[in-house]
Amino acid sequence: MNTFELLEQFGNIDGSYIEEAFEMKKVKRNTKRLFLTYLAALAIGLLSVTVYAAISYLGIADMKKDTLHPLPQEAEPYVQQQEVTEQAQDWSCQLVETLFDGTHFMVTVGVSGGDKYIVAPTYCSPEDSVGEIGLSGSETLGEYAAKQGKQLLFVGADVGDREALGIAVESLDFRSQSEGEMTILVEGDYSIDAPEATCQVYARDEDARNVEDIQRIYLTFPISKAPSTEERVFKADNPDAIPGIHVESVTISESPMGMTVKFQETVTDLEASYNIMKLDSDEITYYQGAAVLGEDGQYHTAWTMAKGDVTDKLTVHYYDWDKVYIGTIVFRAE
Numbered sequence: 440m441n442t443f444e445l446l447e448q449f450g451n452i453d454g455s456y457i458e459e460a461f462e463m464k465k466v467k468r469n470t471k472r473l474f475l476t477y478l479a480a481l482a483i484g485l486l487s488v489t490v491y492a493a494i495s496y497l498g499i500a501d502m503k504k505d506t507l508h509p510l511p512q513e514a515e516p517y518v519q520q521q522e523v524t525e526q527a528q529d530w531s532c533q534l535v536e537t538l539f540d541g542t543h544f545m546v547t548v549g550v551s552g553g554d555k556y557i558v559a560p561t562y563c564s565p566e567d568s569v570g571e572i573g574l575s576g577s578e579t580l581g582e583y584a585a586k587q588g589k590q591l592l593f594v595g596a597d598v599g600d601r602e603a604l605g606i607a608v609e610s611l612d613f614r615s616q617s618e619g620e621m622t623i624l625v626e627g628d629y630s631i632d633a634p635e636a637t638c639q640v641y642a643r644d645e646d647a648r649n650v651e652d653i654q655r656i657y658l659t660f661p662i663s664k665a666p667s668t669e670e671r672v673f674k675a676d677n678p679d680a681i682p683g684i685h686v687e688s689v690t691i692s693e694s695p696m697g698m699t700v701k702f703q704e705t706v707t708d709l710e711a712s713y714n715i716m717k718l719d720s721d722e723i724t725y726y727q728g729a730a731v732l733g734e735d736g737q738y739h740t741a742w743t744m745a746k747g748d749v750t751d752k753l754t755v756h757y758y759d760w761d762k763v764y765i766g767t768i769v770f771r772a773e
Contacts, residue, residue, distance in 0.1 A: 496549030497614055497622040498536045503545075508725060508744070510545075513695035514538065517665035523658045529555040530592055532640040534658040535622065540694035541667040542701075542731065543743040545626045548638050548658065550594045552619040556644070557584045560613040560621075561595030565645050572615040581645070587618070591645040596623045598638055605630035607730045607738060628743050630731040635661050667694040670701075673753050673770035680766045681757050683711030689770050691749060698723070698745035700753070701731065714759045721754040723747035 499518055503510040521534040535547040552558040557580070563571050565581030574583070584591050595611060598604075609627035616622065625638065638658045647653065670690040678685050686704045693699070700723070706712045718740070726742035751772045757765040 495616065496533060496535045496620070497547060497616070499538050499545045499547055499624065502547055502612060502614060502622065502624040508746075510538075511695060511697065514540075514665060517663075517695060519660075519663050521658075521660050523660060525656045525658060527642070527654055527656050529553055530558075530642060530654075532656050532658065534638055534660055537660055537662075538665070538696070539629075539662050540665040540696045540699070541692065542628055542630065542699045542741065543626075543696055543727070544598065544629060544636075545624060546596075546598055546638055547622055547624050548596050548640055549620065549622050550592075550640060550642070552589075552592050555590060556592035557587065557589050557618045558592050558594055558615070558621045560611075561593045561641070561643075563591075563593055565591055572618060572621075574618065583618075584645075589619075592642050593644075594621065594623070594640065594642045596625050596638055596640050598625050598627065598636055600637065603631065604633055604636060605731065608728065628728045628731050628741065630741075633662060635659055665694050665696060667692045667699070672773045674773055676769045676771065678768070679707075680768050681715065682765070683708040683714065686768055689753060689755075691753070696744055698726075698742070698747070698749070700726070700742040700745055702740040704739055706737075715757055715765065716760040717758040717762065719756050719758075720747070721756075722749045722752070 500510045500515055517538060517540075519537045521537055523534040525532055530553055531551050533549045533551075535549055536545075537547075538545045550558055557572070559567075559572050559580055563580060565579060565584070567580050569576055569578050569580055569583045571580065576583075578586070580591055598606065598609060601609075606627055606629045609625055612624040612626070614622045614624075623640075636659070638660065640656045640658065642654045643652055670692045673689045673691065675686050675688055678687050680686075683706065684704050685707050686702055688703045690701045690703070691698055723742065723745050724747045726745035728741050728743040730738040731741040753770040754767060755770065756767050759765055
């Protein structure tokens, strides 16, 4: 079993997105952030690997501070410090911090390769450059590990049970503190309330050939949520303005992490609905997410971590896969 096939087993990631990630990686070797997604409706971004001088696992604010959208200061008091640590076969991991509001979560977990392993992101292989873990030089990871008398350990993480929590999307951000220590930020949306969750850390060494060779550690933690405002309902002026969907309304709530916008929509023409690729808004300048699991068991459009100024009106524009404008729906507060 090759790297591609093993990676497909990590967290049951959809194979089409793994393939897209590998193709992206071939085109641009020095990519800084790679987002792995779990639904076909969601896109892949980039992955970051950065070296820090101090060998210590990073918290959520540290992982987000070098990004285009740092953690809002208002959310920092609701970050939960965690102390769950587990030892595996010659490596260990530690849950560092967690942050939840009503729809979005962030979790950081640290991985140590001990005296045996050099730790690299799960998408890597021995043939990749040492630049993937922040080192300079022309050596491959395999060559560098052999010179150090160590083995490679490829690691990743996942928050679940995804079905129990209604998680549609998760992204991974990797930061190397040294050749043997790494922090992983897992971030995504969820829609089902639960008292606790589990961070699964998975790893394979360079000799792994089968799914059975993947090592997994489960770190369970309580969910403590930042407060959210009561949802406001905005009714659509023209619910059938966009071919393929009927959009009755949106609900908007706000937490220290940002606004959550949930679209109450029904698919009326499946093929036509597939033509919708992008949404933007006059009032909202930034958002994350694409879908959450609704009470009806179907996935619905949702924006989380949104920034902007919404008073009594929300204007949403729809575009197709060629970025051609389809139409606009105006939602007005009840």
